[in-house]
Amino acid sequence: MRGLKDRVALVTGAGSGIGRAIATRLGEEGMIVGVLDINGEAAAQTVELIKAAGGRADSQVCDITDYENVKAGVAAIESRIGATWALVNNAGWDKPIPFLKTTPDFWQKVVSINYMGPLHMTHAVVQGMVQRGGGRVIFIASDAGRVGSSGEVVYSGTKGATIAFAKALAREVSRKNVTLNCVAPGPTNTPAMDAFVGTGEEGQKIRDAMVRGVPLGRIGEPRDYPGLVAFLASDDAAFMTGQTISVSGGLTMHG
Numbered sequence: 671m672r673g674l675k676d677r678v679a680l681v682t683g684a685g686s687g688i689g690r691a692i693a694t695r696l697g698e699e700g701m702i703v704g705v706l707d708i709n710g711e712a713a714a715q716t717v718e719l720i721k722a723a724g725g726r727a728d729s730q731v732c733d734i735t736d737y738e739n740v741k742a743g744v745a746a747i748e749s750r751i752g753a754t755w756a757l758v759n760n761a762g763w764d765k766p767i768p769f770l771k772t773t774p775d776f777w778q779k780v781v782s783i784n785y786m787g788p789l790h791m792t793h794a795v796v797q798g799m800v801q802r803g804g805g806r807v808i809f810i811a812s813d814a815g816r817v818g819s820s821g822e823v824v825y826s827g828t829k830g831a832t833i834a835f836a837k838a839l840a841r842e843v844s845r846k847n848v849t850l851n852c853v854a855p856g857p858t859n860t861p862a863m864d865a866f867v868g869t870g871e872e873g874q875k876i877r878d879a880m881v882r883g884v885p886l887g888r889i890g891e892p893r894d895y896p897g898l899v900a901f902l903a904s905d906d907a908a909f910m911t912g913q914t915i916s917v918s919g920g921l922t923m924h925g
């Protein structure tokens with residue numbers, strides 16, 4: 671893809687699932703990848719995978735819910751691998767609980783990881799992009815933020831908020847050649863999904879029910895997203911900003 675080689679990408683939550691697949695692909699595209707995760711061991715494993723495939727990467731332990739930690743983490747990784755061209759806000763978390771059974775502690779955790787996290791990262795990284803006159807921010811949102819998902823009410827709200835945040839900031843920084851776009855996955859086979867539905871017989875039943883709702887006949891795999899992320903980070907996407915694209919096998923179809 672055009673305009674990726676030798677540029678720096680930071681990917682949050684790149685120690686697992688969708689983030690690891692994105693980081694690996696950006697490494698294959700010749701980008702220098704900053705693998706950020708709260709789990710340092712998982713981040714280091716992703717770096718090894720990228721290096722084993724001939725790519726360049728370095729890891730940074732970073733808790734996206736803590737703004738001071740984010741600022742220090744971004745400064746540290748940029749001092750080692752260079753200034754960021756593309757930021758992929760991927761890290762996220764949820765647990766299925768009916769809203770009326772949730773508690774304020776739970777709301778706080780879901781909002782801190784899924785909304786405040788991307789906000790902290792974006793604030794820390796986009797300052798430099800504006801000064802340098804260019805950059806790309808890609809949010810891994812969710813179709814839950816577009817159509818709602820029962821059992822994931824607060825999470826759906828954070829993803830809808832992330833989509834609106836990206837649009838609003840896209841307007842503010844467009845003249846600095848900084849674009850912001852969202853990718854909205856549908857249900858995807860990752861460790862988060864295993865934790866969400868369980869891995870036993872009951873979990874399989876929930877997965878089968880999900881598949882029945884997907885026109886393309888399967889749930890997502892981590893490999894389904896990195897191509898679009900690479901495109902959004904590339905020069906070919908220079909005229910796109912403030913957009914949200916669903917990648918969900920046709921589960922949701924937006925006009």
Ligand SMILES: NC(=O)c1ccc[n+]([C@@H]2O[C@H](COP(=O)([O-])OP(=O)(O)OC[C@H]3O[C@@H](n4cnc5c(N)ncnc54)[C@H](O)[C@@H]3O)[C@@H](O)[C@H]2O)c1
Nearest residue numbers: 683685686687688708733734760761762812857858860862
């Ligand atoms: N799996 C799905 O069905 C699905 C569907 C739609 C959207 N998404 C979104 O895709 C993204 C990736 O999800 P996944 O399924 O690959 O999840 P995952 O649980 O496999 O990976 C998430 C990663 O984020 C890291 N992380 C968690 N909290 C963090 C924090 N505070 N700071 C830094 N890193 C942190 C974890 O350590 C982990 O490595 C999330 O934003 C999620 O909301 C997932």
